[in-house]
Amino acid sequence: MAGLTFKNVIKKYAQNVVVNDFNLEIKDKEFLVLVGPSGCGKTTTLRMIAGLEEITSGELYIGDRLVNDVPPKDRDIAMVFQSYALYPHMSVYENMAFGLKLRKIPKAEIDRRVREAAHILDIEHLLERKPKALSGGQRQRVALGRAIVREPQVFLMDEPLSNLDAKLRVQMRAEISKLRHRLQTTVVYVTHDQTEAMTMGDRIVVMKDGLIQQVDAPMNLYDHPKNMFVAGFIGSPSMNFLKAKLVEEDGRLWLVNSAFRLPPVAERREALTPYIGKEIIFGIRPEAVKDDAPFLAAHPDWSVDVHVDVVEPMGSENYVYFSLNGENVIARLAAASQAKVLQRHKVAFDMSLARYFDPETQAVIHRPGYEAAY
Amino acid sequence: MKQYNREERNGSNPFLHEELCERLNQETGLEFSARIAQDAPGRTAAIQGEGVEKNALIALRFDGEDGEIELTCVFPAGDVPGILTSRLLAALARQIYTDLLRELKQPAQAWTREKLLSAAVELHWDETVFEQKEAEYALPKLSLGFPLLIRCQNWHSEVPTVIENLLPRRDVLWVHQQEVFLFVRAEMPNARDLKTGGLLVWGEALIQQIHTMLADEVGVLAGVCVGYPTERGLWRGYQEVQRLARLHVRFFPGEAGLAAWKLGLAGLLGEISPEVMQRYRRETLQERLTPELRETLETYFAHSLSISETARALFIHRNTLLYRLDRVAELTGYNPREFAAAVQLYLAIWSQRYEGEY
Ligand SMILES: Nc1ncnc2c1ncn2[C@@H]1O[C@H](COP(=O)(O)OP(=O)(O)O)[C@@H](O)[C@H]1O
Ligand SMILES: [Mg+2]
Numbered sequence: 189m190a191g192l193t194f195k196n197v198i199k200k201y202a203q204n205v206v207v208n209d210f211n212l213e214i215k216d217k218e219f220l221v222l223v224g225p226s227g228c229g230k231t232t233t234l235r236m237i238a239g240l241e242e243i244t245s246g247e248l249y250i251g252d253r254l255v256n257d258v259p260p261k262d263r264d265i266a267m268v269f270q271s272y273a274l275y276p277h278m279s280v281y282e283n284m285a286f287g288l289k290l291r292k293i294p295k296a297e298i299d300r301r302v303r304e305a306a307h308i309l310d311i312e313h314l315l316e317r318k319p320k321a322l323s324g325g326q327r328q329r330v331a332l333g334r335a336i337v338r339e340p341q342v343f344l345m346d347e348p349l350s351n352l353d354a355k356l357r358v359q360m361r362a363e364i365s366k367l368r369h370r371l372q373t374t375v376v377y378v379t380h381d382q383t384e385a386m387t388m389g390d391r392i393v394v395m396k397d398g399l400i401q402q403v404d405a406p407m408n409l410y411d412h413p414k415n416m417f418v419a420g421f422i423g424s425p426s427m428n429f430l431k432a433k434l435v436e437e438d439g440r441l442w443l444v445n446s447a448f449r450l451p452p453v454a455e456r457r458e459a460l461t462p463y464i465g466k467e468i469i470f471g472i473r474p475e476a477v478k479d480d481a482p483f484l485a486a487h488p489d490w491s492v493d494v495h496v497d498v499v500e501p502m503g504s505e506n507y508v509y510f511s512l513n514g515e516n517v518i519a520r521l522a523a524a525s526q527a528k529v530l531q532r533h534k535v536a537f538d539m540s541l542a543r544y545f546d547p548e549t550q551a552v553i554h555r556p557g558y559e560a561a562y
Numbered sequence: 563m564k565q566y567n568r569e570e571r572n573g574s575n576p577f578l579h580e581e582l583c584e585r586l587n588q589e590t591g592l593e594f595s596a597r598i599a600q601d602a603p604g605r606t607a608a609i610q611g612e613g614v615e616k617n618a619l620i621a622l623r624f625d626g627e628d629g630e631i632e633l634t635c636v637f638p639a640g641d642v643p644g645i646l647t648s649r650l651l652a653a654l655a656r657q658i659y660t661d662l663l664r665e666l667k668q669p670a671q672a673w674t675r676e677k678l679l680s681a682a683v684e685l686h687w688d689e690t691v692f693e694q695k696e697a698e699y700a701l702p703k704l705s706l707g708f709p710l711l712i713r714c715q716n717w718h719s720e721v722p723t724v725i726e727n728l729l730p731r732r733d734v735l736w737v738h739q740q741e742v743f744l745f746v747r748a749e750m751p752n753a754r755d756l757k758t759g760g761l762l763v764w765g766e767a768l769i770q771q772i773h774t775m776l777a778d779e780v781g782v783l784a785g786v787c788v789g790y791p792t793e794r795g796l797w798r799g800y801q802e803v804q805r806l807a808r809l810h811v812r813f814f815p816g817e818a819g820l821a822a823w824k825l826g827l828a829g830l831l832g833e834i835s836p837e838v839m840q841r842y843r844r845e846t847l848q849e850r851l852t853p854e855l856r857e858t859l860e861t862y863f864a865h866s867l868s869i870s871e872t873a874r875a876l877f878i879h880r881n882t883l884l885y886r887l888d889r890v891a892e893l894t895g896y897n898p899r900e901f902a903a904a905v906q907l908y909l910a911i912w913s914q915r916y917e918g919e920y
Contacts, residue, residue: 201815227816259781261780270770290723334778
């Protein structure tokens with residue numbers, strides 16, 4: 189068992205920088221998730237940990253051992269990928285044992301490990317079966333078993349669930365979370381799916397174009413995003429962004445554009461003062477847009493008249509689409525909402541949940557109540 | 563290698579002699595020719611001065627299967643290579659001759675497709691020769707399957723073991739340097755697979771499976787290329803996956819591999835030399851796009867030229883986007899909002915992205 193440390197790690201292919209100045213400490217037994225859009229460098233990062241890719245510059249430690257030049261087989265790492273390949277002519281037992289045989293582990297020790305892993309994964313009754321006779325979920329478990337029997341210091345998982353259908357994915361998500369508590373080991377888990385990241389990670393690293401955007405606990409990413417990229421990437425549907433000018437009138441601040449005039453809450457005043465007279469980006473999550481009568485009555489200042497473009501009933505709620513000042517906005521409204529397609533409707537933005545961003549740097553302005561994860 | 567027929571093994575075999583000379587010449591850099599000696603036997607190998615003018619003649623004689631063989635070579639006298647004594651040359655020739663005989667005498671069954679591939683690569687056979695040999699050695703018929711090439715960036719002695727066990731249903735498994743070439747028998751797709759794309763989906767899944775297994779089991783990073791399924795044309799299949807491997811490195815280096823049916827534009831643009839592509843890019847983009855404009859264009863193309871979706875994805879106002887697109891038109895002379903111009907820009911941007919130019 190060991191943690192991992194990245195110090196100024198850079199990976200280039202020719203002149204192309206795909207992982208840029210990666211600095212990160214992963215704690216022993218932590219479940220760390222790397223998340224970001226396709227091509228942002230997640231797999232490359234995992235491969236560097238595994239030793240499958242050389243590190244262009246910087247240092248990588250497993251525990252306190254510098255591993256830049258340690259070959260993959262000596263790194264004490266196991267990997268689980270999205271495709272769960274198994275040896276078709278071998279039984280489940282042999283499938284799990286094979287990697288250990290290649291490593292010349294004694295037979296008795298192999299037997300102990302295979303039976304233990306089978307017990308943890310609840311597949312003891314399948315040990316004599318061939319892969320053909322297994323369901324998708326069972327195969328996935330055998331693939332996990334193959335990694336577990338290594339008893340590695342670190343597990344690396346590269347989008348292990350992305351090939352499964354939606355139902356099985358949710359089930360395996362819970363399964364892996366449970367498993368990691370039983371195994372008590374460090375896991376680095378890669379996904380492009382923010383829901384998976386949010387539900388599984390102790391901490392999440394949000395990446396874009398090879399750069400770490402934010403490393404934080406899941407709820408911090410949601411409540412206190414560091415910039416527009418994180419704000420837009422975490423949460424579904426995405427946060428709405430609206431441009432507005434910040435003005436001061438009658439001693440109060442107002443966000444003004446062609447579609448609305450909204451007052452930021454008083455606690456924001458100080459942080460927003462430097463932006464008076466300038467454009468600013470106002471971010472509001474779809475769940476912070478409301479239309480229930482008591483809320484509208486309590487906050488007449490926060491309301492806006494909109495023209496509804498689309499209503500998508502989701503069962504427990506409706507996604508309601510409209511545009512303001514030329515930009516699309518999504519609201520998650522209760523199923524009881526009276527919003528109708530192509531009709532006018534009154535909604536209110538919960539200004540206590542509004543976020544503000546600098547249009548130049550795209551960085552968040554002011555994060556009251558934010559506490560770093562660790 | 564010259565072409566021998568099995569019948570010639572018994573009678574006098576001119577091909578055998580020709581091959582003998584060719585190999586000896588390769589070893590020595592001299593130019594021998596061979597014949598069956600008709601005159602009195604018993605003359606030993608010697609370097610003699612009986613040549614034309616000042617030229618020397620090397621004559622090597624030894625017993626062959628069908629009579630005494632004489633190899634002769636004429637060269638300028640002054641150039642006699644010091645270390646190549648006639649005895650040494652004769653010994654060398656005898657050794658090559660014995661090896662050749664052994665090679666020829668092996669029963670036809672000993673020829674496998676793997677050996678055929680080795681010979682073909684080593685001796686630069688073309689498709690015709692390869693197919694001739696295949697027919698000649700009466701190798702068993704191939705089943706319907708995928709030609710598949712695994713290119714390993716690093717190596718581990720257990721790579722073949724892992725592959726053998728992962729893909730037990732195969733007609734060919736040939737290891738050559740850090741490459742493994744396979745002909746993997748296709749699983750007959752059942753009705754459900756057919757609905758989801760059947761055979762090709764199955765073939766494509768091999769890429770991830772092999773890539774994953776090698777990385778996980780022995781720490782080897784491999785690119786896996788899969789060709790179209792076929793029942794014949796082993797050589798063509800081999801050539802196809804070699805070509806795919808080159809395109810994989812050039813256009814999709816970050817991926818685990820490449821399937822022939824996933825080439826898309828790369829299949830087309832791969833035929834164009836990098837120099838020509840570069841010139842095209844230079845002419846189209848005028849080297850003037852800032853990173854911001856390039857990202858804008860890429861996002862615009864990725865969102866099917868939709869202004870509102872692109873603006874949203876970039877977190878910018880639609881007017882800002884329109885301004886930027888105008889700017890691209892100004893700088894390059896191609897207006898991305900017009901279809902034909904957009905195609906030009908798209909190709910330039912595409913090749914730039916895939917040829918790692920930034
Ligand atoms: N071997 C390679 N050669 C060149 N470029 C590569 C190679 N591997 C990955 N890349 C590039 O690096 C970037 C990051 O890739 P990757 O780590 O696979 O992203 P992700 O897993 O986040 O989708 C991509 O632009 C990819 O094309
Ligand atoms: Mg990836």
